[in-house]
Amino acid sequence: GAGVSQTPSNKVTEKGKYVELRCDPISGHTALYWYRQSLGQGPEFLIYFQGTGAADDSGLPNDRFFAVRPEGSVSTLKIQRTERGDSAVYLCASSLAGGSYEQYFGPGTRLTVT
Amino acid sequence: GENVEQHPSTLSVQEGDSAVIKCTYSDSASNYFPWYKQELGKRPQLIIDIRSNVGEKKDQRIAVTLNKTAKHFSLHITETQPEDSAVYFCAAGNSGGYQKVTFGTGTKLQVIP
Numbered sequence: 749g750a751g752v753s754q755t756p757s758n759k760v761t762e763k764g765k766y767v768e769l770r771c772d773p774i775s776g777h778t779a780l781y782w783y784r785q786s787l788g789q790g791p792e793f794l795i796y797f798q799g800t801g802a803a804d805d806s807g808l809p810n811d812r813f814f815a816v817r818p819e820g821s822v823s824t825l826k827i828q829r830t831e832r833g834d835s836a837v838y839l840c841a842s843s844l845a846g847g848s849y850e851q852y853f854g855p856g857t858r859l860t861v862t
Numbered sequence: 863g864e865n866v867e868q869h870p871s872t873l874s875v876q877e878g879d880s881a882v883i884k885c886t887y888s889d890s891a892s893n894y895f896p897w898y899k900q901e902l903g904k905r906p907q908l909i910i911d912i913r914s915n916v917g918e919k920k921d922q923r924i925a926v927t928l929n930k931t932a933k934h935f936s937l938h939i940t941e942t943q944p945e946d947s948a949v950y951f952c953a954a955g956n957s958g959g960y961q962k963v964t965f966g967t968g969t970k971l972q973v974i975p
Contacts, residue, residue, distance in 0.1 A: 790868075
């Protein structure tokens with residue numbers, strides 16, 4: 749079946765603007781994760797969903813970042829009042845369930861804040 | 863929270879030689895240790911993982927070892943090939959209830975033909 753998809757693949761926005769990044773997980777995967785990856789760094793955990801609820805949002809850097817998964821499938825990461833430091837690749841991953849299941853990553857959204 | 867350190871940051875080996883990447887972790891509760899490979903411009907993909915109930919796991923040319931006492935684990939790639947060139951990330955997490963992993967900073971492996 750189809751893998752994890754993310755849209756848009758690239759997003760350029762001006763400082764202070766609002767952006768939404770979308771993730772479509774693999775069908776049937778109940779767990780969904782958002783990561784941020786800066787150049788030369790490993791993925792940095794942002795938030796984890798189990799079904800519709802955020803099981804762990806301890807990685808969100810501040811209250812400008814918010815994510816939803818209203819129907820337990822597609823998720824949207826929302827960033828308000830973007831800052832240049834938000835520029836990074838935002839990765840989404842899904843897995844079959846919680847626990848030690850393999851995470852399947854999407855291709856990422858490259859966000860550039862000018 | 864968990865802290866994962868990974869060494870070296872870059873590694874160059876001749877084709878056919880072995881490559882070893884080492885990671886340490888801080889949280890003794892971590893019991894799940896996956897390794898991901900990320901080729902340039904592509905998404906990370908799981909290549910092997912190990913759980914704390916075993917000390918070593920092999921899959922063809924790839925092996926991972928785990929020392930829970932010392933809180934370190936390593937990736938070993940034998941008979942390296944040019945297609946092994948990529949960035950490798952180790953990670954540590956727990957399997958209790960949900961899978962949250964903390965990634966290392968990555969090792970850029972270059973296999974020289």
